[in-house]
Amino acid sequence: MTVVRGLEEELTNEFEEVRPPTLRSVVSCNGPRRTSNFTFRAPQENFTIDDFELGPVLGVGSFSKVVRVKKKDTGNVYALKIMDKDFITKQHKVSHVKQERIVLDQLNHPGIVQLLFTFQDSNSLYMAFEACEGGELFDQITRKGRIFEDEARFYIAEIIDVLEYLHGIGLIHRDIKPENLLLTANGHVKVADFGSVKVTEGTRILLPPLAASETTGSFEGTAAYVPPEVLNTSTTTIANDHWALGCTLYQMLSGTSPFQDSSEWLMFKKIKSRDIKFPVYFSDEAIDLIDNLLDSTGESKKSNSDVALFKTSASGFGSNTTPSLEFHSVLLASVDSFDSRWQEFLEPGESIVLASKLKKLRLLTSKKVQLILTNKPRLFYVNPSKSMENMKIIWSDNPNGISVQVLNPSHFKVCTPMKLSSFEDKKQLAWHWKRAIEGLANH
Numbered sequence: 001m002t003v004v005r006g007l008e009e010e011l012t013n014e015f016e017e018v019r020p021p022t023l024r025s026v027v028s029c030n031g032p033r034r035t036s037n038f039t040f041r042a043p044q045e046n047f048t049i050d051d052f053e054l055g056p057v058l059g060v061g062s063f064s065k066v067v068r069v070k071k072k073d074t075g076n077v078y079a080l081k082i083m084d085k086d087f088i089t090k091q092h093k094v095s096h097v098k099q100e101r102i103v104l105d106q107l108n109h110p111g112i113v114q115l116l117f118t119f120q121d122s123n124s125l126y127m128a129f130e131a132c133e134g135g136e137l138f139d140q141i142t143r144k145g146r147i148f149e150d151e152a153r154f155y156i157a158e159i160i161d162v163l164e165y166l167h168g169i170g171l172i173h174r175d176i177k178p179e180n181l182l183l184t185a186n187g188h189v190k191v192a193d194f195g196s197v198k199v200t201e202g203t204r205i206l207l208p209p210l211a212a213s214e215t216t217g218s219f220e221g222t223a224a225y226v227p228p229e230v231l232n233t234s235t236t237t238i239a240n241d242h243w244a245l246g247c248t249l250y251q252m253l254s255g256t257s258p259f260q261d262s263s264e265w266l267m268f269k270k271i272k273s274r275d276i277k278f279p280v281y282f283s284d285e286a287i288d289l290i291d292n293l294l295d296s297t298g299e300s301k302k303s304n305s306d307v308a309l310f311k312t313s314a315s316g317f318g319s320n321t322t323p324s325l326e327f328h329s330v331l332l333a334s335v336d337s338f339d340s341r342w343q344e345f346l347e348p349g350e351s352i353v354l355a356s357k358l359k360k361l362r363l364l365t366s367k368k369v370q371l372i373l374t375n376k377p378r379l380f381y382v383n384p385s386k387s388m389e390n391m392k393i394i395w396s397d398n399p400n401g402i403s404v405q406v407l408n409p410s411h412f413k414v415c416t417p418m419k420l421s422s423f424e425d426k427k428q429l430a431w432h433w434k435r436a437i438e439g440l441a442n443h
C-alpha cells in the first residue's frame with residue numbers, strides 16, 4: 001500500500017508539467033544530466049479512460065498493453081499504452097517508465113514513434129502515441145516467412161537514419177529488434193520502446209534519476225540481439241545498436257534471428273563465438289552489410305562516420321536503385337491488405353496489389369469506399385461494410401482502357417472509356433495509385 005502511494009506521488013511528479021529546465025534541476029554535472037523538473041512537450045492531460053472509445057489491442061509488452069483508441073470528442077485515433085501502477089512497482093520498472101516518458105519527450109524524428117500526451121488515474125498510467133497501423137515489423141516477417149532484399153533495404157535505410165540521429169544526440173537505443181520496429185499505414189518504419197536507452201558522454205538528453213534497485217545487475221536488451229561484449233562485460237556503446245540491426249536484417253531476410261538455438265545457453269555460445277551461417281539465397285551485398293554491422297562491436301569503437309558507411313552499403317544491397325514508387329506500392333499493399341479482409345471479393349489466384357480506404361467524390365457529395373487494385377488486373381471498390389452488392393468494378397483487364405490523372409497528392413481521377421471516378425486519399429498516395437494502376441495496365 002505504502003509502495004503504491006509512493007509511486008503515485010513519484011509518477012505524479014514525473015508526469016506533471018512543472019517548469020522549464022534550470023541549472024538547479026540538473027542533479028549531476030558529470031555524465032548524463034538527470035532531472036525531475038522540466039516542461040513536457042507532450043502534455044499531461046486531465047483525461048480519463050472514459051474519454052476514449054477502446055478498440056483492439058495492438059500489442060502487449062512485458063508490463064503494458066497497447067490499445068487502439070478513439071477520442072470521443074475529436075475522433076482522433078491513438079495507440080494508448082496502459083500500464084498498471086501496482087505491477088510496475090512490483091517489477092521495479094518505475095525508472096524504465098519514467099525514462100521512456102522523459103526521453104521520448106525530447107526526441108524529434110519522423111522515424112521515431114511520437115508521444116502525444118499522457119494522463120493517469122489511481123490504478124494506471126496512460127501514454128498516447130501516434131498509432132502505427134501497420135503493426136510490428138516482426139509480424140510482417142512472420143506473415144511473409146521472409147522479406148525480399150529490396151523491401152528490407154528500404155526498412156534498413158530508414159532505421160539507420162534513426163540510429164544516426166539517436167547516436168548523434170548521444171543516445172543508444174539498446175533494444176533494436178523487429179518487435180520494436182513499427183510500421184505506419186503507408187509502410188514507413190518507426191522505432192519504438194525507449195525504456196532501455198543509455199546516454200553517451202556529452203549528451204544533451206535529460207534523464208530521470210535512476211532508482212538503485214533498477215540500475216545494477218543484468219544487461220538491457222533482448223538476448224538474441226545482444227552482442228558478445230555485452231554478454232561478457234555488460235559494456236554498452238552505439239555499436240550495440242549496429243549489432244542488433246545486423247541481427248534484425250538477418251531475420252528480415254531469413255525469417256529467424258542469426259543465433260537462434262534450442263536453449264539460451266547455446267544461443268549465448270553462438271553469439272560469443274560469432275557463429276553465423278548465411279542461407280545460400282542471401283546476396284553478397286546483404287552478407288557484407290550484416291558482416292559489417294556485426295563486426296562493428298568487436299572493439300566497441302564504432303563512430304558516426306561508420307554509420308555513413310552502412311548507409312551507403314544499405315542503399316547498395318539488393319539493387320542499385322533507390323526505392324521506386326512501384327516498390328512503395330507493393331509495400332503499401334502488403335501493409336494494407338495483410339489481414340485478408342477483402343479476400344472474399346477476390347477470384348481464385350487473384351491477389352491484392354494496392355488497397356486503401358478513400359473518399360469517392362461526386363459533384364456535391366462523397367462516400368467512403370475501399371479501393372482495391374489486384375494483379376488480375378482489376379480495379380474495384382466496395383463500401384467499408386463489405387457488402388457484395390455494393391462492389392463496383394471500375395476496370396478489368398483492358399490494357400488501353402485506363403489512365404489516372406493526379407490533381408495533387410491527395411486527389412486523383414481514374415478515367416475509363418465508360419466513366420470518370422474521382423477519389424480523395426487522405427494518406428496522400430495519389431501518385432502511388434497512378435503508378436500502380438498504369439504499371440499493371442501497361443504490362
Ligand SMILES: Nc1ncnc2c1ncn2[C@@H]1O[C@H](COP(=O)(O)OP(=O)(O)OP(=O)(O)O)[C@@H](O)[C@H]1O
Pocket residue numbers: 058059060061062063064065066079081113129130131132133135136179180182192193195
Ligand atoms: N504506437 C504504436 N502503434 C501501434 N502499436 C504499438 C504502438 N506502440 C506499441 N505498440 C504495440 O504494443 C507492443 C508493446 O509496446 P511497448 O514495446 O512499448 O511495450 P513495453 O511494455 O515497453 O514492451 P517491452 O516488453 O518491449 O519492454 C509493441 O510491441 C507493439 O506491438
